[in-house]
Structures are given as structure tokens and as C-alpha cells.
Amino acid sequence: MNANTTTRPLTIGVLGLGNLGRALAGAFLDGGHRTTVWNRSQGKADELVARGAHPADSPTAAVADADLVVVAVLDYATVRELLLPAAGALAGRTVVNLTTGTPAAARELAAWVTDQGAAYVDGAVYAVPQTVGTASAFVLYSGDEAAYRTHRPVLDRLGEGVFVGAAPELSSVYDTAVLSGMYGLFAGFFQAVALAGTEGIAASAVTPLLVRWLTSAAQALPEFAGEIDRGEYATTTSTLEINQMGLRDILATTEAQGLSTDLLSPLLRLFDDQVAAGHASSSLSRAVESLRGAH
Known part of the structure; x- marks a missing residue:
């Protein structure tokens, strides 16, 4: 000082x-x-x-x-x-x-x-x-x-x-991580309102439902974080195979409605990669291992 x-x-x-x-x-x-x-x-x-x-x-x-x-x-x-x-x-x-x-x-x-x-x-x-x-x-x-x-x-x-x-760079690393999550959320929002709009549903009509569901879904993140930190992905609920099938249907619907799947297709590739490696029954959170280059 x-x-x-x-x-x-x-x-x-x-x-x-x-x-x-x-x-x-x-x-x-x-x-x-x-x-x-x-x-x-x-x-x-x-x-x-x-x-x-x-x-x-x-x-x-x-x-x-x-x-x-x-x-x-x-x-x-x-x-x-x-x-x-x-x-x-x-x-x-x-x-x-x-x-x-x-x-x-x-x-x-x-x-x-x-x-x-x-x-x-x-x-x-x-x-x-x-x-x-x-x-x-x-x-x-x-x-x-x-x-x-x-x-x-x-x-x-x-x-x-x-x-x-x-380490002086840590706040920047945290910031990049947190903002990456934020932009992922925005990407999902844009996809949601574009898809709803193909049937004349206003963005203001679907958004309250989206916010309600995302608020509930976000409660799973601390549990996912614990699984990732421990490297333990056993689950009886939201498996990779279930999400792979669900996301594949979402992308098929998106294409049928005449919209691009560019925002969500990369996520399906992570699911496909993990399922192909034998982790179909593992937790959805295991998809992070494909980003890390692990199978």
C-alpha cells in the first residue's frame, strides 16, 4: 500500500x-x-x-x-x-x-x-x-x-x-469457464425459440416454460460436478444412452422443421463417442470425458 x-x-x-x-x-x-x-x-x-x-x-x-x-x-x-x-x-x-x-x-x-x-x-x-x-x-x-x-x-x-x-490467471480461467456455460445456455435458448417459431409459437410463450425447466434442471449440476471430480459415473437415472436417443430425436425434429442443427449436433457427437466406447449406462456427465480426449 x-x-x-x-x-x-x-x-x-x-x-x-x-x-x-x-x-x-x-x-x-x-x-x-x-x-x-x-x-x-x-x-x-x-x-x-x-x-x-x-x-x-x-x-x-x-x-x-x-x-x-x-x-x-x-x-x-x-x-x-x-x-x-x-x-x-x-x-x-x-x-x-x-x-x-x-x-x-x-x-x-x-x-x-x-x-x-x-x-x-x-x-x-x-x-x-x-x-x-x-x-x-x-x-x-x-x-x-x-x-x-x-x-x-x-x-x-x-x-x-x-x-x-x-495465481493471477485463475480469475480469467474461472471467468472463461463460467461464461462458456452462459453462452451454452444462450445457444439452447436461441435453438428453443427458433424451433417453437416454426409452428407460430412466440418466443415469449415458450420462454417461461424454458426458464422453469432450466431452473429445475440446473439442480443436477452439483451432482454432475461431484461425479466428474470423482471420476465415478454410475447412475440409475439420466444415462448417456437415454440422452443420446432423446437428443437424436430432437435433431431429427429440428431438421424436419427446416432448421439448422449446428448448435446441438456437437453435443450428440460427445454422446455417440461415449456410448461407442461402452459407457451407455453411465451418467450423462461422462460426456465431459470426450472433451478431455478420454473414452
């Missing part, structure tokens, strides 16, 4: 005032924290300045004025571009990077920030800007645990914090 905190309250510097960055800075201001803000387009800071934020005329000025530097920009290349001129001001500070990127980029940036004498924490925000700072928001963090623990009371203004490990 910057030694200046012994003589003044902790200052947060927020770099990047897109929709997320403005929400982050607003949450800090709502918590009564001294907040310095910077953005390429100065006008995006006006509302925050009216609420009490201190404008900085450069990223270097924002870093120099801050103890905790929070970055939320387009990508990791932009983070590096902004912090590079401020390298001399980073020592003793904590950088919390809430920019979406890859695990490799997180490792590289963490190493560079640490070389400048600063602590590095990587993060993934699970909230739309309107819900930042509410009970529905949560943030995954990885990297320097001591720095995270020191600043957790401040960071929790953004949403419930979950520290996932000391």
Missing part, C-alpha cells in the same frame, strides 16, 4: 470510464471513498466529478494520486498501454485489473506490474453496470492475496468478493 495512506484517507484511482468503469467509480463514491478518475474522453468523467470524484488529466496522474488503482478498459493491451507511462508511480500501490482477457495475458501483466514494485490482483465482474454494488453482483479475484485482503472492505463495495487463488 502507498505510504501516503498514513497521512490521508485511501484514494482509489479508476482508469477507464466506459459503462462498467463509471459504475465502479460510482460505487466507490457511494461508499464515501476518495476517488480519482481518468478516461480518454474527458466528458465521461463529468457526472462523477459532479458527485465528488477528482479528475486526472492522465493515467500517470491518476496512478500517482491513488493507493488502489482499478482498471476497466477494453483489453489487456490497453491496460499495459495506460500503465506503461505510469511505471515509475506504481511502486507501493495495488493494481486491480477488472478488464476481460485471457489467462496468458493476466500472467504477463501480473509479472510486469510486480516488476514495478506494485501488487497485482486480477478480477472478473459478474454484474451488468446497473447492478454493480448490489447484492446480486459478485467479483472473482486472484493474484496477491495479501493485497486483496487489505483492500477487500473497499472492493466489496462493487459486489461480494470471491478470492479463487494466488
